Amino acid sequence: MAVHRARRWSLGGLALLLATGAAGGVLFTATGPAANRAHAASAVQTWSDEFDGAAGSAPDSAKWTLETGGSGNGNHELQYYTKSADNVALDGDGHLVITARKNGDSGLQCWNGTCQYTSARLNTARTFTQAYGRFEARIKVPRGQGVWPAFWMLGDDLGSAGWPNSGEIDVMENIGKEPGTVHGTIHGPGYSGAGGIGAAYTLPNGKAFADDFHVFAVDWSPTAITWSVDGQTYETRKPSDVNGNKWVYDHPFFVILNLAVGGDWPGGPDSGTSLPQSMTVDYVRVTAADTGKPAAGTGAVKGVGGMCVDVAGASGADGTPIQLHNCNGADAQKWTVGADGTVRALGKCLDVRAASTENGAPVQLYGCNGTKAQAWNLTSAGDLTNTGSGKCLDAKDNSSADGTRLQIWTCAGTANQKWTLG
Template sequence: MDSPRLLRRCLFAALSAALIASAAIGPADAADAAPKAASSEKVAAAAATFSDTFDGAAGSAVDSSKWQVETGDNVNNHERQYYTSGNNNAALDGQGHLVITARKDNPGNYQCWYGRCEYTSARLNTSGKFSAAYGRVEARMKIPRGQGMWPAFWMLGTDIGQVGWPNSGEIDVMENVGFEPSTIHGTIHGPGYSGTGGIGAAYSLPGGQAFADAFHTFAVDWAPDSITWSVDGTVYQRRTPADLGGKTWAFNKPFFLILNLAVGGYWPGDPNSSTAFPQQLVVDDVKVTTGDSSSGAPITGLAGKCVDVAGSSSANGAPVQLYDCNGTTAQKWTVASDGTLRALGKCLDVTENGTADGSTVQLWDCGGSANQKWVVTAAGDIVNPQANKCLDVTGNNSANGTRLQIWSCSGAANQKWKVG
């Protein structure tokens, strides 16, 4: 990415353990400091899921059991806003949305690094309330528009209080700067590749469409040693340790979520006379479906045997087969809300996007494509809608190691499955 986020540079590296231990960040604390990251999260994250559809009365604050609201300014990136508490700049609209509003005002006489603050906005995080290691992390949002606007949906490692930034790692699911209305960015930051050295890519809408004109879903599918970014189901980049040139991959551990709308700063530049206020980041929902290997349940079928990843391999292309049920992680599947079936942090995938009878199935990085979508019916079928075919045991053979495939649905015993 040509101009990556500079937010938190140097600041997080200087955070003390005592600062991290505070349950919330108040006006007297350092701006953009990360609040408490509970040590128990590393144990709990594996089976956790998160969903917020922001239902509630208009004007009410976000659910405090899921989010905490940060306060303060940010000298390190020279942003212009002051993040306020409560529902002053972050509130539900009564129609199932969270609205983060940036205003050109300062009713509280807040003081910023440059003097009296000119703008207010909001920043929320889930530290100490929710974290996850691996899975699908997504938000459906409509972003603001205008010079100086900087909305972001991103994550930080829960160990930031112990190791500092950038050793904690940072995953930017989506960032936009107002002077690029048709483009968003996804980036990773870690030790030796932070700040302007962050590794990422941009995605642009076709035909000059602006992201501010409609809701879009921004997501990462995250597995051990792999992160894949998508917009509205279209994958635009995948990163692995091979992209780091020997530097440390900082993303095989729990992270927490952050939503914010910044105003101004080194990257977006400051608002000017063309920028209309107020501006809003409207969030329809935020969902995390974990795909960690320790979550999930068996899928049993022919002869009481289980859907199994051969050799317990999480490599792309690992065959999916029938095998004696043994309780291993290679047989623990999660039926995700996005229509995928996940094990070992990856998705059940029809090989080479096949739709013909006999197309085999395998494990592959989750990418949101139609060959990774499945419907589990009440009749016990597992159907790939794109092919309109059922998950099938090849040749009706119940021997260990029999490869699974898709086949025209017939109701036969080798196409019947019990999930969980």
């Protein structure tokens, strides 16, 4: 692979992570075997962002933290990362757009003086980490000398272990001077920076990655990490590949998306580079293999206090609230968790009212319509996650009382968010 430095954590980001770690108990963590394509039927989605929202709106703060600063990130990068909608926003068509621009603000200072460019970088360190599984994103990269888009991960012990001991998995990196090539790399103790271990994938027939969307993924298990582009595997790394050094891919990692400008590896923009340039992300999805609890079936769904998920008043009307109730075997408590992602009772679907993604949004019974508000995953950890919002079915106010209404809330692993089927 090309010799390049790792995309290191900025000082501001490190401070954030240290503060997050000190808070304790705020990161949702799922572990289990890799969810590779050969076992896709047994995989369950644990986290996603489909980037649905109004044009110009910020990415969901319940999922992402926006970093700021112009430290160069250990690579002599030339951009200042901002929270501005000019650099990071939803486009209204289901995409996240990260845009690198020439900087016109003389007040933005970078490691080398007044910043020449602005861009954006966002991470899930405060909201989601996971060990093992499939991490994938559908991305259209920018083009031009000096641009450096990436989809990657860092270990959640970064604040205590430091880089590279915490580990780094680069799912996809592209540099503008190689329009048809992406790189997948691991960095750890004894194999970091220019010594990172990885490989490259090149599109056939001289095609450029900037011409269309492509799916970039890793399938990660305790014994291997495998990279693919559009379903084509091009690299696998195992503990035996790190030349006797420590294999540090045995704990949760968090996700990062960013678009850098310049740096030691890509070099700076030149006269042929046209700015602004954008990295467009269609989705990010994470799955983990189900290790025990079936993800599909029919029966009572039981939660905190052994109470059952119940359709209030046994009514089949659209908009009927969903609640906890003493288990009684009635049809209003017989749910079918389907392989299609729906959860059904009385011939209708479990639905997030108004397709909301906000904490506290109530769930209801509603005619099945195939929307993301009715897409759910029951994980082996007992979380019933709404994939449209990335949030968990939750008993309001941590209550197990008869009649407690159900809602969605950020997944926290608490008892009022744990459910069993059958």
